[in-house]
Amino acid sequence: MAKETILVLGANGQIGTELVEYLRFEYGNVNVIASDIKAPQEVHGPFEQMDVLDVNRLTELVKDHKVTQIYHLAAMLSATAEQKIMLGWELNMTGLINVLNIAVECKVKKVFWPSSIAVFGPSTPKLNTPQYCYTDPSTLYGVSKLAGEHWCNYYFNKFGLDVRSIRYPGLIGYKSVPGGGTTDYAVYIFHEALARGSYDCFLEADTMLPMMYMEDAIRGTVELMEAPAEKIKVRTSYNIAGMSFTPGELAIEIRKTMPEFKITYHPDIRQTYADSWPKSIDDSVARKDWGWNPHFNTSKLVGEMMTHCKDLV
Numbered sequence: 001m002a003k004e005t006i007l008v009l010g011a012n013g014q015i016g017t018e019l020v021e022y023l024r025f026e027y028g029n030v031n032v033i034a035s036d037i038k039a040p041q042e043v044h045g046p047f048e049q050m051d052v053l054d055v056n057r058l059t060e061l062v063k064d065h066k067v068t069q070i071y072h073l074a075a076m077l078s079a080t081a082e083q084k085i086m087l088g089w090e091l092n093m094t095g096l097i098n099v100l101n102i103a104v105e106c107k108v109k110k111v112f113w114p115s116s117i118a119v120f121g122p123s124t125p126k127l128n129t130p131q132y133c134y135t136d137p138s139t140l141y142g143v144s145k146l147a148g149e150h151w152c153n154y155y156f157n158k159f160g161l162d163v164r165s166i167r168y169p170g171l172i173g174y175k176s177v178p179g180g181g182t183t184d185y186a187v188y189i190f191h192e193a194l195a196r197g198s199y200d201c202f203l204e205a206d207t208m209l210p211m212m213y214m215e216d217a218i219r220g221t222v223e224l225m226e227a228p229a230e231k232i233k234v235r236t237s238y239n240i241a242g243m244s245f246t247p248g249e250l251a252i253e254i255r256k257t258m259p260e261f262k263i264t265y266h267p268d269i270r271q272t273y274a275d276s277w278p279k280s281i282d283d284s285v286a287r288k289d290w291g292w293n294p295h296f297n298t299s300k301l302v303g304e305m306m307t308h309c310k311d312l313v
């Protein structure tokens with residue numbers, strides 16, 4: 001395997017924390033540089049504190065370390081971006097464009113940038129949402145993700161940049177806390193169940209959304225990046241699916257190991273974002289092109305979360 005130097009931007013977030021650990025195990029600690037605007041809680045390898053909007057520092061970092069791959073995760077998530085729309089647009093768009101330009105200038109071999117199911121909107125088919133369909137995002141976050149998908153596709157076509165992307169569903173993991181998204185309830189529910197025996201949910205009981213266990217998302221991301229370039233036919237972003245459930249169904253699953261668990265529902269503004277998103281995703285194109293295959297269903301996910309979150313309480 002050719003030597004790779006991998007830069008992860010937004011490395012201290014919910015996904016970055018787990019992705020860096022996975023990449024360091026696979027590629028070696030010193031070959032994976034973590035970077036974030038915030039200082040990390042613990043340092044396990046090379047770390048650079050940096051703002052992705054600082055083009056000069058980012059260019060210097062990529063040149064000095066002869067970076068061959070960038071995973072660009074720094075972004076403002078749906079609920080937060082709705083409160084700070086111009087800052088959300090600036091970080092989500094200018095941050096991505098900086099990374100794409102620097103990747104072309106410095107001849108970075110591959111770039112990964114995550115999109116989201118938030119690109120879909122009220123006119124999108126809700127069940128088994130296809131890879132190609134009408135996209136009319138209703139959040140600023142979704143607008144920035146849809147525009148970002150097309151920037152990625154444009155840089156692939158115009159400059160030959162090998163940029164790859166996945167439309168993540170809601171991601172559920174126990175190693176870090178979520179960063180202000182609409183699907184965050186599906187992480188907090190486990191922590192609250194174990195700490196208090198109850199959870200007050202900000203979505204209605206019957207709000208079905210596509211979700212995925214973090215281990216599947218990280219493995220899928222790295223598999224996409226390691227797939228031969230000729231297999232990657234979609235240069236906007238791939239649909240991938242894990243499972244779909246409602247808060248009510250998740251509560252029933254939790255009660256199988258914790259019968260006394262209680263859930264209440266007080267929907268807030270995030271209900272309107274969730275209502276515009278798909279209930280389930282058709283990921284047949286990703287399966288066919290680069291062999292995507294999830295390993296976790298809802299009951300396996302609940303088992304893992306209850307076991308691991310117990311250790312944190």
Ligand SMILES: NC(=O)c1ccc[n+]([C@@H]2O[C@H](COP(=O)([O-])OP(=O)(O)OC[C@H]3O[C@@H](n4cnc5c(N)ncnc54)[C@H](O)[C@@H]3O)[C@@H](O)[C@H]2O)c1
Pocket residue numbers: 009010011012013014015016035036037038050051052053072073074075076077091114115116117167168169170171172177178179180181183
């Ligand atoms: N977590 C999910 O369920 C989910 C679902 C769909 C898509 N995504 C996408 O995946 C990516 C990562 O998501 P996440 O959940 O890990 O987010 P997060 O909010 O947990 O982490 C983002 C990280 O970026 C850092 N950051 C913010 N501004 C920065 C800046 N100017 N410069 C450098 N770093 C900065 C933050 O400090 C944070 O550590 C985002 O693009 C997000 O839109 C996440």
